[in-house]
Amino acid sequence: MNRPSPIKTAAGLVVLVVLIIALSWFSNRVWDVKSETLPEPDQLAIDLNMTVSQFGQANDLPDPLLKIIFGLEGKSELNKKLGDFGTAGQLASMVEKKMALAAENSSKNWMKIFLKFALWLVFLSLIFIFMKKQQHVSRFRKGLLFASVLLFGIVMGSDPSPMGTVKDAIHLYATVKVVFLPRLIALAVFLALVFLANKYICAWGCQLGTLQDLIFRINQSSRGKAVIGRQLKLPFILTNTVRLIFFLVFTAAAFLLAWDIVDPLDPFKIYKPAAIGLLGGLFIAALLVASLFVYRPWCHFFCPFGLAGWLVEKISLVRIHVNYETCIACQKCVAACPSTVMAAILKQDKKTIPDCFACYACREACPTGSIDFSMKKRTLPPANFFKNPAGQATSCDRIPVRR
């Protein structure tokens, strides 16, 4: 079979990115995407002798918003004095929190968000059923990944995303001590999906995860060899340490400096091109190029949801399971796995099993059909099962016919 040429592969990546940016720009215009800028508390004019109405005029706040902020029932209550609601400091804090929540609320297109979650549930369920029946997924893989990019990124936009729920929840609480309930519900839904079926949402539903996955697969021949350069499997201890440090720095910057360090880099903005700055553009370009050589670099090195999901994965109900009664220890699954997960699963080192993205590459590579994605309990391989006398992978001489 002909190996794809590096030039065609590079051109494919460029065309893909240009297509995403152009179509996303158009889609944002159709959805009329609004920004999520929080009000600046320092700019508030507060005088305790003002009425609520005067306070609204001084700060350019419409009456309906004033009613929400101060919990007013009728128009006449707009004449209450600001001093009736507390000290200047208490008022500033209250106004800041309520305005932050109002800004969150008004920036959301609720119809679109409900539609996106409904589409996620349908799409992921269909893929789950399809994958259960279909052993050979590689011929459909790029099409399914592109469908996810198209649907959940280009058409439905950058928000919401699993990553955004973690990042924005932490940032909002750190800066104005406010919890935006709909976002917590969205985060609970995403984590519940991880609890149910490993990182299925990341594997097939996250608009950025599937884009990185697609680029990684574009740089592979049908035999799984890299077309441009080499594809590396980085040690989990390295990627997870960087991810943990990034998370801690992000959290510290949010609490101590009210600074969202992810925002200028946020690669989900590829689906909101008007919001990409110079730094973000350079970072996104580097990330997409890195995706040719490393499997899902953002997920492994930076993503806050990647980190949270990795912890929940430990108790996932449905996950990759190996039947050591039929396994012949050839370790073709380890070679097929785009990261170091399968090697760790075979070693049964439970604490350091990296993120498994339920991509099914290992199951497809197994010549004896010993791998499935099921609720079965993971079992230990027999002692020394994966070592022949030379310390190499066991030979595949005794491969039985696939069942």
Ligand code: SF4
């Ligand atoms: S880990 Fe990757 S796939 Fe999962 S939410 Fe983060 S970016 Fe998306």
Ligand code: SF4
């Ligand atoms: S190849 Fe298997 S173990 Fe590796 S990420 Fe995919 S599903 Fe998980």
